[in-house]
Amino acid sequence: MIRALAFDVFGTVVDWRASVIRELTEFGRRNGATADWPRFADDWRAGYVPAMNRVRNGELPWTRLDDLHRGRLVELLDEAGITVGNTEIDELNRAWHRLDPWPDAVAGLTRLKQRFVITTLSNGNVSLLTNMAKRAGLPWDCVLSAELFGHYKPDREVYLGCAEILDVAPGELMLVAAHPSDLRAARAAGLATAYVHRPLEQGPDRPPQRPDDSEFDVTADDFRDLADQLGV
């Protein structure tokens, strides 16, 4: 019996790519800067895994995602020859706090919340996730993050820590994510799994491969379909 749903956020709940491109475009307009903003967004996001790995292998102490994002942003602005002040960099870095939800997300979460405890389970820090939810109207019951466990996903401490803090057994907790690697790690820790297909996450030209329907406990087209399949 599932009692709680933990949601991956970037890509699963919010459309990070279109939102960051929008923020970069506005930044460019404000500062008279031009660049290939879609590519800039992709490069910014691509810096995320190697930066987390520097934390994971002990090269960096625990670092919140906001600070990992900022480090990569400074490099990318430098490479693009764009010079702005620290206040403007901080403001742009908070683009990740202002991501728009996929069109089905708020309605789907609102339905799912009637039956289950719904929480974030993201590598984003608590303040990022809290600010995002406030702006986007995401109706979380609570905001849980890798930051609380001192480990980034896919470390098993995050999945097990989430179950423990919610006071449910791992098998009573379902991870909802658009990324098979996240789901596989959750399953290895004993969680139930729901894959949600987000064909536009990487932009229109890079659709993800949809896993076989048998691989995860649920495979859904979006959060409305997930609510239907979970009988809400």
Added chain:
Amino acid sequence: MIRALAFDVFGTVVDWRASVIRELTEFGRRNGATADWPRFADDWRAGYVPAMNRVRNGELPWTRLDDLHRGRLVELLDEAGITVGNTEIDELNRAWHRLDPWPDAVAGLTRLKQRFVITTLSNGNVSLLTNMAKRAGLPWDCVLSAELFGHYKPDREVYLGCAEILDVAPGELMLVAAHPSDLRAARAAGLATAYVHRPLEQGPDRPPQRPDDSEFDVTADDFRDLADQLGV
């Protein structure tokens, strides 16, 4: 400038005493047990500070409030000569997850949320606070707890940890509480403070003394008055 409000919960947001008496009365009816339930509720609550102090002085390892509550409950049932099974004890112990808000709480929080990040900052564990909010409709932006910091209030780690995780300066965070001791500890850690008067917290016969209006940054009659005074 205040950016976030952190709320003490037991007594400040919810009427623990009337709710626990209601739960005990229902428990008595279900199990054919009688006792002085108001006094039982007061004794149960009174066990909370000495139990936390056993954690604070290292006699006990970190223990979530649910487990501190349960330990005292077992003692009190024993003293009252009431014998029930573990399932019934667990169910009764979760009375603390089912506390009713003061009549102004949901409306006041909903107003305050328009302007500020609003979070719990309670000695209750995250699952207790999450279940309570879900049942009572408390519109928190996030659920923070002593559990996340491994310290109980009034240890300063809790107040400073709350500011850090919200990514605000201590002076940008205001503790809202009905208890001067909690507010004094928050102030010593650099937080702003708002006292809310809850004359019925300890029952009709034990009204708390209202502190002088000059002691805290704000002194309010309830959450609506707090919203008025904060200009929301």
